[in-house]
Amino acid sequence: KAGVTQTPRYLIKTRGQQVTLSCSPISGHRSVSWYQQTPGQGLQFLFEYFSETQRNKGNFPGRFSGRQFSNSRSEMNVSTLELGDSALYLCASSPGTGTTEAFFGQGTRLTVV
Amino acid sequence: KQEVTQIPAALSVPEGENLVLNCSFTDSAIYNLQWFRQDPGKGLTSLLLIQSSQREQTSGRLNASLDKSSGRSTLYIAASQPGDSATYLCAVRAWGGADGLTFGKGTHLIIQP
Numbered sequence: 001k002a003g004v005t006q007t008p009r010y011l012i013k014t015r016g017q018q019v020t021l022s023c024s025p026i027s028g029h030r031s032v033s034w035y036q037q038t039p040g041q042g043l044q045f046l047f048e049y050f051s052e053t054q055r056n057k058g059n060f061p062g063r064f065s066g067r068q069f070s071n072s073r074s075e076m077n078v079s080t081l082e083l084g085d086s087a088l089y090l091c092a093s094s095p096g097t098g099t100t101e102a103f104f105g106q107g108t109r110l111t112v113v
Numbered sequence: 114k115q116e117v118t119q120i121p122a123a124l125s126v127p128e129g130e131n132l133v134l135n136c137s138f139t140d141s142a143i144y145n146l147q148w149f150r151q152d153p154g155k156g157l158t159s160l161l162l163i164q165s166s167q168r169e170q171t172s173g174r175l176n177a178s179l180d181k182s183s184g185r186s187t188l189y190i191a192a193s194q195p196g197d198s199a200t201y202l203c204a205v206r207a208w209g210g211a212d213g214l215t216f217g218k219g220t221h222l223i224i225q226p
Contacts, residue, residue: 004156033213043202045213056211090156092214102147102204102214104157 002027004093004105012111018079021108025072025093031055032074033102034066037088046089049074050096081112115140119203119217127225128195134188134220136203141181143205147214148177148188150199157202161188193224 005024013019025032034046045058049068066076078085088109092102116139126132136146145164149157161170161177163186169178176189190197200221204214 006156035213035216042218043204043214043216045215048210048213056213058213088154092157101145101159101162103159104149106156109154 004091004103006089006091006105006108008108009106010109010111012113013081015081015083015112017081018077019081019110021076021078021089021091021110023074023076023091023093023105025074025091026103029093029095029103030072031094031096031100032068032072033092033094034074034076035090035092036060037090037107038086043090046076078110083112086110086112115143115205115207115212115215117203117205117215117217119201119220121220122218123221123223125223125225126193128193130193131189131191132193132222134190134201134203134222136186136188136217138184138186138205138215140207141184142208143181144208144210146177146179146186146203146205148175148186149202149204151202151219152199160201195224195226198222198224 007022031050033048037043048056052068063079068074088107090107091105094100118137120135147162148160163179174191179186200219202219204216
């Protein structure tokens, strides 16, 4: 069974640009969550999607958005990039929503210059 | 707001030793607790999931315990090996999962050959 797949693995963007990251969950999983990992703040929850609906959202500005498609694949978008957005972005897949075991992908390393 | 603390932040021990990693959380109203390992630059690998109604879970050389009333969990690693070197992260999920997983900053473990 394939794991959680995140693409691309690495990205370099310039301040002010926007970026889209993709996550394909484990087959049969309907919940996808996104996390940001930085050396200073650690891992922080961005948002969770289940059946194409955003169910929960962390404390991040509106520049961070996402969506989920009917096949459960999810995309995360960050607009007007700032240097502080440089981080490892991790996607987690779960069978259901909210309270089940989370399985993580390898992450996308975003560098903003 | 839930806060998760992991002690120690770093640990270096000789191969073969048994060791304990600690995790504490401020709000005991959790649904479950999950232990992960993270290798440098990689995603998170799920090690053990403990539901709030459980006291411990075991997988191979790993044993995790949960004392919800005192807000503590421990991860016991038996007969440590160099391949166990990684950062170990503890994460808790509240009932309903509204805030996703709340992570500690991790324990950076080095097993000396």
